[in-house]
Amino acid sequence: MSRPNRPARLNRALLGALGLLLLAAGAAVLLASSGLLAPRFDPAAPLVAPGTGVQPWVPYASIVASVVLGLLCVRWLLARAFRAPRTRIWRLMADTPAQGVAYLAADTAADAIAADIQAYPGVARATASLTGHRSAPTLHLNVSTTTGSPIEPLRAQIADHALPRLRHALELDALPANLLLRLDTTSTPSRTR
Amino acid sequence: MIRRHRRVLPASLVALAGLAIAGLTATSCVQLLLHRPPVLPFAAVARLGASLTWAHPLVMAAGAVLAGLGVVLLAAAALPGSPTVLPLQPGRDIDTGATRASLVHTLCGTAADVDGVDRARLRIGRKIRATVRTPLRDAADLAGQVEAALDRRLDDIALAHRPPVRVRVHTTKD
Numbered sequence: 001m002s003r004p005n006r007p008a009r010l011n012r013a014l015l016g017a018l019g020l021l022l023l024a025a026g027a028a029v030l031l032a033s034s035g036l037l038a039p040r041f042d043p044a045a046p047l048v049a050p051g052t053g054v055q056p057w058v059p060y061a062s063i064v065a066s067v068v069l070g071l072l073c074v075r076w077l078l079a080r081a082f083r084a085p086r087t088r089i090w091r092l093m094a095d096t097p098a099q100g101v102a103y104l105a106a107d108t109a110a111d112a113i114a115a116d117i118q119a120y121p122g123v124a125r126a127t128a129s130l131t132g133h134r135s136a137p138t139l140h141l142n143v144s145t146t147t148g149s150p151i152e153p154l155r156a157q158i159a160d161h162a163l164p165r166l167r168h169a170l171e172l173d174a175l176p177a178n179l180l181l182r183l184d185t186t187s188t189p190s191r192t193r
Numbered sequence: 194m195i196r197r198h199r200r201v202l203p204a205s206l207v208a209l210a211g212l213a214i215a216g217l218t219a220t221s222c223v224q225l226l227l228h229r230p231p232v233l234p235f236a237a238v239a240r241l242g243a244s245l246t247w248a249h250p251l252v253m254a255a256g257a258v259l260a261g262l263g264v265v266l267l268a269a270a271a272l273p274g275s276p277t278v279l280p281l282q283p284g285r286d287i288d289t290g291a292t293r294a295s296l297v298h299t300l301c302g303t304a305a306d307v308d309g310v311d312r313a314r315l316r317i318g319r320k321i322r323a324t325v326r327t328p329l330r331d332a333a334d335l336a337g338q339v340e341a342a343l344d345r346r347l348d349d350i351a352l353a354h355r356p357p358v359r360v361r362v363h364t365t366k367d
Contacts, residue, residue, distance in 0.1 A: 004196075005196050005199065006199075007199060007204075008196075008197070008198075008199040008200065010204075011199055011200040011201065011203075011204035011270075012200060012270045012271075013270075014204065014207075015200060015203055015204060015207065015266050015267075015269050015270035016266070016267060016270035016271065018207060018263075018266050019262075019263045019264070019265070019266030019267035019268075019269070019270055020263065020267065021263070022259050022260070022262045022263030022266060023259075023260050023263025023264060023267065024263070025259050025260075025263070026256045026257065026258070026259030026260025026261070026262070026263055027256070027260055028256075029252065029253075029255060029256030029259060029260075030253060030256040030257060030260060032247045032256075033247050033248055033249075033252050033253040033256055034248075034253070035248060041247075042247075043246065043247040043248035044246050044247070044248060045246060045247060046242065046243050046244070046245060046246055046247075047241075047242040047243070047245050047246070047247065047252065048239055048242030048243045049243075050243055052239075059222040059223075059225050059226050060222075060226075062218055062219070062222045063218075063219050063222045063223060065218075066214075066215040066216070066218040066219035066222070067215070067219055069211060069214075069215040070211075070212055070215035070216060070219065072211075073208045073209070073211040073212040073215060074208075074212065076204065076208040076211075077205060077208045077209070077212070079204075080199070080201050080204070080205070141287075147299075147302065148302075150349050151281075151291075151349050151350050151351070152349050152351065155281075155284050155287070155289060156284075158287065159284050159285045159286060159287055163286060163287070174286075175286070176286065176288075177286055177287045177288070178194050178287065178288040178289070178290070179194075179284075179287050179288070179289040179290070180194070180196075180278060180289075180290055180291075180292065181281070181289065181290070181291040181292070181295070182291070182292050182295040183291055183292075183295040183296060183298065183299040183350070184295060184298050184299035184302060185295065
């Protein structure tokens, strides 16, 4: 997944799936308990039929299942640490096969545009990542501005200078981009009056 | 570009609960195989299960609790929550947004920089509500000045959906 706001989608999907599961289980218990399933399911029956034994393999299977579940939970907990969008390595084909193939880590190209933007007036910090395949790339920019710097000229400069430069360097016709701004990240004495 | 909360808190809580359940179950099963008394009292649970009928109020309550938990998790997944990134007016080729916290920070600073303002507080919701404190005795036109300053800053930032600005002035000296 190359989305910039990780792991928002993973969290939503898992929370939603578990919520549905619990809701269905609870509803099933309530149905059984209230006797709505009466002819097929007798609410006067005990939860555990008397004389029910546990098969000898059940503890082993439970151990395996618990370990797998536990590892998945650890993976889910760690997911919040991986927030940067995933990037790839691009394969650039030359015009003729004799010229060979070049490989480019898309993030290297992203570092170049980040350095470009970092040099603009009013920029405190800029990071960039280039995600997706070469045929359908997306550029994610994170730019922090200094206090009181105007936003409009900065956006224009990124659109008119930094982005065309990167597109030209990568020989791309179009490069969809999104820009996340953090405004006024440096504080001046006037702010602390 | 709009971004919302990642729901890290409910996700972490559920993952921790799952980890705890998995750990306890695995430990108990190993103890059972080693003929030691397990952490989870399987025998007592089996006895309880044998003594309760499905129609027992306790079973009904357990079903209700399960369903309730399910609804809570579904709500955590489905409700959008307040945005953490607010969209700006679309530029050429670039989908742009600004973090809400930094917007609050910059607008608060703008209000605090107006002459005569001692301290400013600001919230962004359906409206941008600024509350400023001033030592001035006569602060009749201060609200207007703060509003004008905020409007100038908002013109530059160019939010896609610009909330109306409301300014309240408190005088500290009576």
